[in-house]
Amino acid sequence: MNTDFTGHTIAGGRYEVRERLGSGSMGHILLAYDRNLGTTVVVKVPTLARLENPEFARRFAQESRFLVRLKHPQIVSILDVGEHENIPFFVMQYIGAGSLEDRARSGDGGVVRASTRSLREWLPGVAQALDFMHREGYIHRDVKPGNILFDEHGNAFLSDFGLSKVILAAEEGESSMTAAGAVVGTPNYVAPEIVLGRPYDGRADQYSLAITVYEVLTGSPPLEGPTASATMVNQTSKQARPLHEVRPDISPRLSSVVHKALSKQPENRYRSCAEFADAVLAAVDVTPTDTSRSSAHPGSTAVMPRKRLAVVATSKAANGRVGCPSCGKMLYLRPEHAGQRGKCVQCGGRLMIARDLQQISLLRPVEASESQIARGVPGLSGVGNSTSDDFDTILGQDVFGLRLARWQATSLAVLTLVGIVVAAVVLTRILHNPEGPSRADIAALASREGGSSGRSAPAAPARTVELTMLVPEKSFPAYRNAGTGFMQEGIGQSVRMNYEQVDARAAIDRIVANDEAFELWCADSPFALQELKTEWSLSAGGSSSEPPVTRSEVVAFSPMVCVLWSDRYWALRKKYPDIQLASLLDAMRDPSGWSAIVPTSDWGTVKIGAPPLDSDIGQNILLMLAMSLSDKADDLQKSDVTSTAFRKQLGDFERLAIPPGTAGDDPATALIERVMLRGPEYLDGAIVPESVALKYLDRLTQFDAVRLVYLSPRVDMVQQIHAVRQDDPSRRQAASVFVDTLLTPEFQRAWIYQGMRPGNPSVSLTDGVAGSPFAERMGVEIPESLMPSTVLPDAAVIEELLRVHAILDR
Numbered sequence: 171m172n173t174d175f176t177g178h179t180i181a182g183g184r185y186e187v188r189e190r191l192g193s194g195s196m197g198h199i200l201l202a203y204d205r206n207l208g209t210t211v212v213v214k215v216p217t218l219a220r221l222e223n224p225e226f227a228r229r230f231a232q233e234s235r236f237l238v239r240l241k242h243p244q245i246v247s248i249l250d251v252g253e254h255e256n257i258p259f260f261v262m263q264y265i266g267a268g269s270l271e272d273r274a275r276s277g278d279g280g281v282v283r284a285s286t287r288s289l290r291e292w293l294p295g296v297a298q299a300l301d302f303m304h305r306e307g308y309i310h311r312d313v314k315p316g317n318i319l320f321d322e323h324g325n326a327f328l329s330d331f332g333l334s335k336v337i338l339a340a341e342e343g344e345s346s347m348t349a350a351g352a353v354v355g356t357p358n359y360v361a362p363e364i365v366l367g368r369p370y371d372g373r374a375d376q377y378s379l380a381i382t383v384y385e386v387l388t389g390s391p392p393l394e395g396p397t398a399s400a401t402m403v404n405q406t407s408k409q410a411r412p413l414h415e416v417r418p419d420i421s422p423r424l425s426s427v428v429h430k431a432l433s434k435q436p437e438n439r440y441r442s443c444a445e446f447a448d449a450v451l452a453a454v455d456v457t458p459t460d461t462s463r464s465s466a467h468p469g470s471t472a473v474m475p476r477k478r479l480a481v482v483a484t485s486k487a488a489n490g491r492v493g494c495p496s497c498g499k500m501l502y503l504r505p506e507h508a509g510q511r512g513k514c515v516q517c518g519g520r521l522m523i524a525r526d527l528q529q530i531s532l533l534r535p536v537e538a539s540e541s542q543i544a545r546g547v548p549g550l551s552g553v554g555n556s557t558s559d560d561f562d563t564i565l566g567q568d569v570f571g572l573r574l575a576r577w578q579a580t581s582l583a584v585l586t587l588v589g590i591v592v593a594a595v596v597l598t599r600i601l602h603n604p605e606g607p608s609r610a611d612i613a614a615l616a617s618r619e620g621g622s623s624g625r626s627a628p629a630a631p632a633r634t635v636e637l638t639m640l641v642p643e644k645s646f647p648a649y650r651n652a653g654t655g656f657m658q659e660g661i662g663q664s665v666r667m668n669y670e671q672v673d674a675r676a677a678i679d680r681i682v683a684n685d686e687a688f689e690l691w692c693a694d695s696p697f698a699l700q701e702l703k704t705e706w707s708l709s710a711g712g713s714s715s716e717p718p719v720t721r722s723e724v725v726a727f728s729p730m731v732c733v734l735w736s737d738r739y740w741a742l743r744k745k746y747p748d749i750q751l752a753s754l755l756d757a758m759r760d761p762s763g764w765s766a767i768v769p770t771s772d773w774g775t776v777k778i779g780a781p782p783l784d785s786d787i788g789q790n791i792l793l794m795l796a797m798s799l800s801d802k803a804d805d806l807q808k809s810d811v812t813s814t815a816f817r818k819q820l821g822d823f824e825r826l827a828i829p830p831g832t833a834g835d836d837p838a839t840a841l842i843e844r845v846m847l848r849g850p851e852y853l854d855g856a857i858v859p860e861s862v863a864l865k866y867l868d869r870l871t872q873f874d875a876v877r878l879v880y881l882s883p884r885v886d887m888v889q890q891i892h893a894v895r896q897d898d899p900s901r902r903q904a905a906s907v908f909v910d911t912l913l914t915p916e917f918q919r920a921w922i923y924q925g926m927r928p929g930n931p932s933v934s935l936t937d938g939v940a941g942s943p944f945a946e947r948m949g950v951e952i953p954e955s956l957m958p959s960t961v962l963p964d965a966a967v968i969e970e971l972l973r974v975h976a977i978l979d980r
Contacts, residue, residue: 304372
């Protein structure tokens with residue numbers, strides 16, 4: 171029996187096997203021609219040695235068929251599985267423009283160090299593909315430059331999730347088939363926990379991905395020893411030399427990011443490969459210098475593309491302030507900045523400041539040939555012909571990084587000293603005044619800090635105070651950034667922000683217990699305040715007293731939408747002109763499925779995905795479902811959610827809605843990534859927050875066009891901040907000032923960049939936030955204004971609704 175099919179025609183004449191690309195201990199890799207599709211494919215066949223175990227063929231076929239369904243835009247697809255003369259095989263997509271390893275070699279076999287900017291071309295997609303595999307329960311175990319392939323358009327694909335993975339999966343099912351002590355992976359890239367035979371998860375792939383990044387930037391793997399065994403010992407015991415020591419043009423920040431992902435302890439690495447990739451690219455943006463990789467060699471006459479800066483986003487200024495078009499950081503403009511080029515202190519983005527100080531533009535390098543520049547290709551003109559780092563002005567820092575003349579520096583020092591003395595006098599008076607500061611005191615202090623008595627501004631705290639905020643873990647980075655910005659400017663300089671990461675349940679318990687160790691509570695559920703009211707009433711013996719929350723504001727929100735493939739959307743519109751939860755449930759319940767709507771379709775039943783109704787997002791859907799089915803948007807009663815008809819409809823939705831298939835803190839993201847991104851044949855639509863849909867629109871459209879249906883009655887996912895009653899007037903006042911600050915345009919725009927809508931209705935989704943998820947789609951796919959959100963029912967109604975669902979869920 172021969173498993174090398176070269177020269178054979180297999181699968182009923184479909185595949186013409188033309189040559190053998192390679193062979194190894196796992197099997198043969200063959201190049202074939204698919205006569206049905208008229209394209210080149212790869213056929214992989216296990217070796218005879220692997221087939222000697224009779225159980226192996228069965229498990230091989232079982233695993234292969236599962237992997238056919240494992241679809242992701244950045245994973246080389248398994249297209250088909252079958253048998254030829256009782257020998258199993260599978261067919262894979264052919265990616266023929268070389269690997270990342272090939273890119274690291276020059277024409278004469280020398281090593282080419284990649285530029286840090288080139289990481290953008292492949293790292294994000296490969297990281298997302300790995301995370302997708304991990305959520306599906308698979309670990310790659312052999313991430314390396316040779317397994318990252320490119321097509322002719324420069325798109326990166328994660329490869330070798332094929333024969334070796336199927337064989338390993340098959341072997342792991344039979345202990346007798348697993349060689350004791352065998353190490354899976356390539357020594358230069360294998361994670362230490364695999365070498366040591368310890369349990370491992372997706373962070374082992376992150377380790378290998380970090381070594382891959384290290385190698386393409388330096389030209390060699392960091393822990394290579396004289397032998398394979400020595401290399402594996404190094405993986406468990408030695409630390410890689412810091413990147414910035416090997417390449418001085420690489421920033422210490424980027425070096426630190428890679429070092430973290432190379433930690434010997436998995437728990438010290440990033441939580442996911444995508445998080446690692448995000449950290450790498452954020453560090454790349456501030457890399458001090460970046461020697462671009464060139465494919466031209468000495469003596470070559472090739473003309474390389476010129477790097478040219480192009481405007482990719484703009485922000486409008488108002489009253490001398492403007493949000494960075496890249497990260498939203500509030501920057502202050504002065505007359506001397508007119509016409510200059512500068513950098514944002516927070517993200518390092520390169521900025522062009524208009525001569526009239528009315529806007530700033532974000533510049534990024536693009537490649538353009540001389541002929542393109544001469545012709546004035548759109549998007550490449552009017553900024554500059556090089557990416558030289560002549561960006562001396564650092565916007566957002568003291569004196570904005572300007573190089574001052576000696577007399578200017580002296581004057582500034584004198585004025586600063588005078589300001590400090592005056593501020594000290596005012597603060598001394600404040601500290602000796604138990605009744606708090608007078609309006610004159612505050613005005614004097616504000617004027618020394620650049621304030622103006624002619625405009626309305628929040629009053630400054632009476633003295634330096636500390637504020638403590640309770641924040642959910644997922645929202646912590648956003649509020650921490652807001653607090654940092656608040657403390658750096660204006661009256662916020664007299665406040666110190668502290669944070670405690672707690673969930674809503676723990677925060678409610680602390681408020682009910684009259685804990686006065688914090689002033690602010692951030693909640694990411696619209697039901698949190700209602701739950702607090704219920705708990706407060708119970709703790710007070712059923713009295714109608716209100717909990718000690720003096721102010722509540724919605725900082726940002728995201729409405730619930732149903733993401734539908736475009737053809738499904740138009741089909742549903744024929745039967746349901748107004749697509750809402752009730753109509754989606756009606757379509758899901760129809761046993762005829764799509765044939766009742768589109769008789770010629772072969773789409774099967776109507777399949778809509780939704781997060782579990784007992785999750786935070788699911789509770790929103792639960793309430794919207796109750797309102798939609800009872801046709802009561804603002805007056806839902808207990809009787810509506812306890813009726814037999816509603817219980818039956820709720821049970822049908824719970825039974826028919828497709829769940830994410832995996833547990834986690836973010837079921838909406840899992841639903842899109844695990845199910846929706848497999849393509850239209852797996853799911854017709856998914857109910858998720860708008861912010862999640864925006865994040866994945868581009869990837870979804872790689873399969874087909876999609877439409878967003880905005881569901882009503884509206885129960886939004888929210889970011890709310892609550893000020894908790896405090897006896898200390900300074901802490902109380904400082905908390906109020908911070909809440910006001912969160913609603914200012916500059917802080918609201920930071921949420922817009924995350925795909926959330928601003929809680930302040932006066933802030934536009936598009937003004938000054940070019941490059942946000944909303945900017946390109948506004949008015950076409952995304953409405954700027956929405957119908958008003960619904961008024962939440964009484965806490966007792968919500969509690970009863972949750973109780974009814976809990977009973978059904980048993």
